[in-house]
Amino acid sequence: MVSGLINANPVVHERKERSSRPCVNKILDSKIPSIHHVRDITDPEHPYSLEQLNVVTEDSIFVDDSKSYVKVTFTPTVQHCSMATVIGLSLRLKLLRCLPPRFKVDIQLAPGSHSTEAAVNKQLNDKERVAAAFENPHLVELVEKCLVSTEE
Amino acid sequence: MSANFSVKVGRHNDFISPSQACVVSLNSLKKSSPQAFDDDGLVQIQSKKLLNPDFNQASALSKSDPVKVSLHDCLACSGCITSAETVLIEQQSTGEFLSQLDTGKKAVVVSLSPQSRASLAAYYGVTPLQAFKKFTGFMKSIGVRAVFDTSCSRDLSLIESCKEFVTRFRDNKNLPILASACPGWVCYAEKTHGADILPHISAVKSPQQAMGAIVKRYACSSLGLQPEDIYHVTVMPCYDKKLEASREDFVFSGEVNEETDGPQMTEVDCVLTTTEVLDLLATKSADFTALEEAPLDRLLANVDESEQLFGVQGGSGGYAECIFRYAASVLFGKEVTGPLKFKVLRNSDFQETSLEIGGKPVLQFACVYGFRNIQNLVRRIKSGKCEYHYVEIMACPSGCLNGGGQIKPRKGQSAKDLIQLIEVTYANDIEIRDPFSNKITQGLYDQWLGHPGSAKACEIMQTQYHSREKTVGSYISDW
C-alpha cells in the first residue's frame, strides 16, 4: 500500500488468550463485549493487530459505565509515526460503532510515546475535526480497512 | 502557494497560503503524469528517505538508484512543513550553492532578477547599477563563472507572450489569457481550479525559466561549456520560484546522438532568495557597501556599452503593459504612446485598462495582485462573466517587489515605506526600452530560435500545466 513505511520492521507480540478472563472493573465483558475488538484493529501499515504490535493492550482501555466514560490510551510503534492519527481515527470509529451514544470517549497517546503527543491528542479529541475526517472518503477507506479484522 | 509559508506569516494577509498536495513529484526526474501517484504520498520529513525503488515508472533512473525526497519536494505541502523545516529549506539552498562552488566540478552561473537587485539596492542605499556590479564582484570572488540579469530573459518571455496573445486573441479561445510568470499563482491554479482555469494560463515560460533555457541550451557554448557542466542559480524575490525551478516540465535531456538521450538536466538548479543573499554575504563576512564594483557580464544582461541598464516598466515584469501596446499596434493599428491609464477598482491591487475604438472597448486588460483579488477574478472567469482579454496575475499584493523573499524592512521602517522605496529604486536610472529592440534577444532569434512564435521558440519557450490531485498522504498528515 504505502511505499515508504514508517516502521519497516515492527516488533510483533503474541495475541493474548481472550476466552474467559474476568477483567475486574476494567473492561465490561458482558455489557460491551465488542469493546474487546478494539485490540483487533489492524495497523494501517502492517498486517498485524494493534494488540500484536503492543499499540493497545488490555490496560489501554478504561471504562467507567456509571459515568458513561471510556478512555483509550495507545502507543504507536514509532516515536514520529505519522500514522498515529490514523490509528486514533480507527479507534474512534470502532468505539463509535460499538458503544451506546451516552458514552464520552477520550483517546490519548501513552505519555512519552510520540514526538508530537499533545498535537495528536488534541486532534483526536476534537470531535469536529474527527467528524470532518470521517466525511473524507480517502480517510474512511483507509480506516475501514483497519476495522475489517474486527467484524464478527 | 505563498510567497511566505504558512508558518512565516507575512505582514500582509493576502498571500496565497500553501495547499496540501505535493506539486513536485516524489520522483523528481520522472516525466510521466502526476496521476501515477495516488496512494503513496507519505513523505519523510526528518531525513531524505528512500522511497520504493521498484516504483513502476518510466524513468531515467535505474532500479537500484535511490529516489530521494528532498525538502524542496515538499514546498507545497502545508501539512508537512513546520517552522523547523522552513529554516532547513533556506539553509539547504545556500548550503548547496556553496558546496557546488567548493567542489568546483561544475561552472556556476548566477542570474539575478531585477527585483532582487532593487531590494539589495534599496537596503544598502545604492543604485541598481551599483548593486549589480557589487553583486557581480562578490559572486566572482567566490568562484562564480558568470552573473546574468533576468531582465534580459524577461524580454524574450515578453516577446513570446505578445505573439501568443495575438494568436489566441484572433482565435478567441480561452480568454482571458492569464500570465504565467508567477509560480505561486500557477501552483494554486493547478491544485485548486484545474481544468477550469489552466487552459487560460499563458504557455510562455517565466523569465527565470527562459533564462534557464537560454543558459543551458544555447549560451553554454558561448561560455565554452557543456550544459551538464553548468550549475545555474537564480536570485529571486520569493520562495515559490524554488518550486517553479523544480518542476518536472523543466527537465530536459542533453543530446548525445539521435538514439540515446543524454544526461537529464534541469534549466534552473538552485534558487536563492534575496534574503539568502544577505546570509551568503554574512557567511563570507563581506560588507556589501565596501565591495568593489566589478564589470558586468554583458552576454545576457540588459546593459549597454555605456553601462546603461534598461528594461520594461513594472515591478512584476510589465506583462500587461507590454502585451497591451503590442496588441493595440498589431491588431488595431493603434500606437499607444505615453503611460497607460489604469483604473483602480476595489483596491490598488486590482486595476484595469482598455483600448477604445469608436467608444467601444476592443482590448480590456487588468493587473490583479493578491489572493483576495485573484479569488474574485477566478470566480468571474468560471461563471463566464469576465470581460478581460489578458490579466497579469501575481500572488503577492503589490507584486514581485513585495515578494516573500525580499529583504525585510529595517528597524523603524514600515512595510509600506519599504515597498515605495523599492519601487522608486527599481525604476531608478533604468531606461525603458521595448523588448523587441533588445539586441540580445534579436540575436537569440537570429542564431537560435528563428523568429518570435516559431516552432522552435514555442518548443523551448513554452511549458504546460497539470491539474494536481490531493494524495491520501496529504490527508493523513492533515485532517
Added chain:
Amino acid sequence: MSLRLVQELAGHDDRVWSVAWRPGGGPSVLASCSGDKTVRIWEHSPGASPSSATWVCKAVLDSAHTRTVRQCEWCPAGKLLATASFDSTLGMYEKIGTEISFIASFEGHENEVKSVAWNSSGSLLASCSRDKSVWIWEVLPGHEFECVSVLNGHSQDVKMVTWHPSRDILVSASYDNSIKVWAEDVDGDDWRCVQTLAAPGRGHTSTVWGISFNATGDRMVSCSDDLTLMVWDTSADCVSTSADGVAPWKHLTTISGYHDRTIFSVHWSRVNGLIASGAGDDCIRVFDELRDNVSTLPGEGLSYEMVLKQEKAHSTDVNCVRWHPKEPRLLASAGDDGVVKIWELVGGDLPLLSNESLPYDPRG
C-alpha cells in the same frame, strides 16, 4: 430559575450542529443545520406563542451542500440564510414569502468552512475555515458576493466568527487557543488583526469554540475546550483607544469549575443579559453577573455565577445554544442526538436591559 422544555424537534438524521433564530418581525422561525447535510426550517403555528409546543418543520433545504452543514445564519433583515459547510463552500438561501430557495454557492476556502456571520448592517459576511483563514465577503446588488479580504493570522483551524453588534469589528475563535479581533485599516485598503487574545497572560489554554457579544458590544464571552468561559471587556480603558478607533479588549474574568467537558457554544442574550452555554457533558448552563457585588469600578472585581444547570438537556453533547432575539425567556439548543430543543426560562427575575442601553462607542 429553571428551563422548561417547550418542544423537542426531531427530524434531522444526524447530529445538529447549529441553530439560528430568524431576526426581523413576524412569527418566530428557527433554522437548524446538521451532519445530514440539510438545513431545516421550523415554525410555530401562526397566532400561537413561540413558547407553545406547536413547532413544525416547514422545510428541508438540501440543495446547497454535499457534506455536513456546520452553521447557518440569517442576515439581519431575515431575508437571506447563509450556510457554512464541510464541503468547503458557503451557501446562500433566500426567503421570499413562504418559499426558501438556494441562490448561490461560494467557493474559495480550501477545506471545511466552520462558521459564517453577518455584520450588523447585513452588508458584510464573514466565514472561517480549517484552512486557518477568515474571509470577508461583500454583498453586492443582485445577490452577488465578492471577496473583500482573506485574513491569515491564526496558526490553526478557525472555529467561529462573529461580528460586533453595531460596529464592523470581527472576532474569531480558533483551535490555536486564541481569539483575534479584526478591523478595517484606517486607509480602508484591507482588513487586519488589531488584537490577539491568547496565553501567556490571560487567554484560553485550549481550543476556543465560540464567542458572543453582549447587547451593547462592550463585553464578549468566549468558551473553550479548557472548560472555562472568559469574559472580555473593552469599556474600562477608553484612553488607550488605538489609532483606528478600536479600543483594546481586556480579560475581565474567567468562569471556571462548572463545566466537565468541552464547552461548544456560548451565547449572550441581547434581551435578558444572561449567558447560556452548551457543553460536551450534555448540560445547558446559564450564567449571570453577580448582582451583590459592591465594587462599582467598571471592569473591576466583576464575576459571574451560574444560575441554572440543566443536566441531560440533550442525551448527548450540546453543540449550540441560542437565545431568542426578542422573547426574553426563549432558548434553542442543538445536540449530537439529532434533536433541536426549544426551552423556556421559568422563574427568576430577569435582568431585562433598559431602553437606555445604547451600543457602546468609545469615540463618544
